[in-house]
Amino acid sequence: MKISIENKISIPFLTLFIVSLTIVLWSSFQFDYNYVMSSQYRQMDEKLKEVEMNLNLRRQGTGQLESPDYLKEQMIRDLQCIYPGDLLIYEKGVLLMGDDSFLKRDDIEKLNTPFNNYDHLTASSYLLVSKYLETMDWSLVVLVDKRELMSYFYESYKYNILIGIIFLTLALQFTIMVSANITKPLRVLSKFCDQISGGDYNRRIELKRKDEIGKLAEALNQMLEQLDASMTELIYVKNYNQDILNNIENGIITYDAHEEQISKNPFAAMIETQLENYNFEGHSFEKSLKAIIQRTKEQNLSQYQLYRFTHEDGDVKFIDVNTSIMRSGEQAIGGYICSFKDISEQKKVESRIQRLERLASTGRLAAGVAHEIRNPLAGMRASIQVLNKRLKSDLTGKNEMMFLRLIQEIDRINKLIFDLLEYAKRYKAEPKCLNLYSKLNELLDLIESELQSRHIQFSMENLKTDTMIFVDSVQFSQIVLNILKNAIEASPSENGKIVIEITESEFSVILKITDNGSGISEEALDKIFDPFFTTKSEGTGLGLSIVHELIVENEGEIDVKSNEHEGTEVMLKFKKGSELIYG
């Protein structure tokens, strides 16, 4: 049971008071009782002495004139007048005067025992004092009704009890007031501490006292000042660290010594969500992290690994994971930190740079070779034409055809060289703001007849009339037409479908050109931008290489996704045209 400090103070005092009061009342009761009894016996002794003296005087006064029996009779008659009801006289056990019907036989025998001294006896409800009078051979007994005596006693003692109750009430009131006053500042302190523990650190206690409690309050206020300052600093540091964790573009997850996750920052949660349907060698992202933490624990060493997570639709994410060990004491392992970063974009950039370098070197080589081949080839073509003229008359149909084929092949080589030189030369883009809607419709006119002849369903989605892009107009046409031409060629003979979907963001415009054609195999997809790589019998393999060059020149991006026999999706990203660019 919880006992308040107030009760802890008041209860002992009250207990002490009640015990003292009870002892005082009880002892005064005993004292008063004994006093009443002894004074009563004393009175009765006096009365008995008085009777004895009266009897002696009477006996001496009468001398020998009267007979003893007559004298006794006279004496009893006189005593009956003086002491009616409270005097008994026995002679050899026989009652001569008074009524002893209320006395027991034993008591009467005791009263008739010949004692010289006053004998005090309490019988039934009476107090008795007896004395044997040898001269008369009488036993004299004085009696007093005890009930009557006690009722007087109780009546007077009642006031002691009432005064006791009054003082008990006063003492209780006094104790309550004193204990309440003593404990009040403690209650204030306790209430104050409750408020502080509730988190209200700005409060200050006001106790205008100079005693120990006042000093305690002062100390508490000072402590709160320090606590407040420390808390402010702590909160600042905590918030600062939290801000770092929240804003860092690295996922950070902490684990305890038993590899149970403790915390993760928002970026980690975001990556986890993004990688929900990705896996690395059949394991989910979460499992992969657990495995690397397990490895860290086993080897007691920080770990590093680059994970390549793949999605069912072929998308790939590169996650760079680092682990480190948190040591709480000198050597004790407190937990593990796992930080990771999505480096997929970085990987794409790297691959693009590699591709560009590869294309550039290939282009330079091809241009050099082409330039060297071109002059002899021109000589060869001229010589063949001269020979053809000179020998025209001698040539039969078959030989003439051979000459023609020779010239055609040389022309083809020339075209190839032309394309090569085109590819190798630096395209200088002159970008301007261009209305995408008009431009695409203009391009659509160019390919419309072809689309109709091949029964291809063509559509444009989300194309707004006011969408502007910042590109070189001619080069943009070249890019889009090239892609569309490829899409048309890949489209099936029936139910062909090409869709251009436009997506605008704050700074860019994305054109997603999708067809349901034959698609590109996974092996070929990596090489489509390489020069001379072609899957067509008539192609030079330079179309997409040039497209790539033009896109780079216009500071755009190209990405191709394809599933063989299902179709291809080409994503073209260009800068968005705006007033700012106009300016």
Add this chain to the structure above:
Amino acid sequence: MPRSYVFLGFFFFYSIALLYFGKTGYSESETIDDFFIGGRKMGLFALVSTFVATWFSAASMQGLPGSIYVYGFTIVLYSIIPWIIGAGFLYLLTPKLRASGAVSIPDYFNKRYQSKVLQVSTGLLIIFNFVLYIVIQIRGFGIVISEFLEIPYTLAIVIVYIFILYTTFGGLLSLAKSDGFNFIVICIGIFLGTWIIIFRMDSLSAFINQANEVEGHAIEGFLYYTPKASLLKPLAGGAMTLISLVSAFFAWGLGLATNPQYTVRIIAAKDTKTALEMIKRSVVILCFTYIGIIIIGLGMRVIMPSIKSVDSIDSVLTVVISSMFSTPISGIVMLAIMAAAISTANSQLLVAASSFIYDVFGIVSKKQRSSDVLLMISRMVVLIVGSLSLILAISPPESLLIYGGYIWGVFSVTLLMPLYGGLFWRDATTKGAIWSMISGMTTMILFYVITYNSERIFKIHPSMPGVIVSALVFYLVSLQGRVKANEN
């Protein structure tokens, strides 16, 4: 063991229990609002306990069975029914009074009529009335204690005084706890009394027959003679008149409806719903206790049709139970009377002190004081008002006792119209309130003087003309004020 020692034993254990219950709430009061109105956060249980215990005064416990013993069933219509109707008025008053945000009736007057004079004068009237009422409570209780314990009257009232002060010192929160205990004691006393009476009855029909047979003076030498078959009659065989019954409503019913000792409990409730629930539940509980009181009153008369001369009707119960019941039962009934007196007197003492602090001292003194100082002053006021009541109770002048018998009527003629009129009539004015109080009080005094020599046992209560005149004056003066305001 003398009989008074058995009573002393009961008294001793009652004292210990009361000391315990009174102690527990002492340190809960931290402000004067906690002290006087329980911080306006009191729950239903505490409120019902203190409401019923305060309601059930020595008048209910002693005067009511005594009056029923002498006059019969008509007293139920004369006092109990008006009280219950008065509780209905309190129920109507509750939402508006609580919405006003006032801490007392005089404070409400100041808020409603913008008159500090009205607040201070009403505060003083309440203090004056309650001091006298406490005198009556102390006196009634002192007589009972001195008779039972066979001690001098002065010692008896000192004991009462100490108990009343003890239970009031802790404030309303503390008082509610001791009131709860006191009401339990009251209920036990009434239950035992009722049970014994019912035990002595053969059947209801036999009881009714016996009651109808009662005839003659209930108290030897007393003026009222009970005609045969009139004990259960509503108008007591002609002694009571309808107009007297109606006039009693103006005193008891409307007096209760304006009595600050009930409104303070409405204000102390934690919300309006709790306050309304407090009134409903209290009235239901009180109805049960009144049924017990009626049975005791009528039962005593049937069993003992006449008693020898007693000082007043209030002494009938103590005389009858002493001769009819065994000593322990009488002791419990004695405790019930004590509990009723203490639980009412301490509430009245607290209301008197709160009127002084809120409505007189708080208005007159502008100095800002801390809660601790105000609490100390409040306790000092409790001590002073209690001591004043004790001194007056030692040998109260006859005129004070006569006035004390009309205090409920004084409340109804002075407070009813300004309070209910202010709450329910938008056009009520300050002048209307002040003049209604003055005219009501004057009419009541005049009517009392005029009818003083009337020989009728049940006169028209002077509060009836008082309330009627105060209502008329309130209406007319307010209306005139409104007309003048419109003209301006």
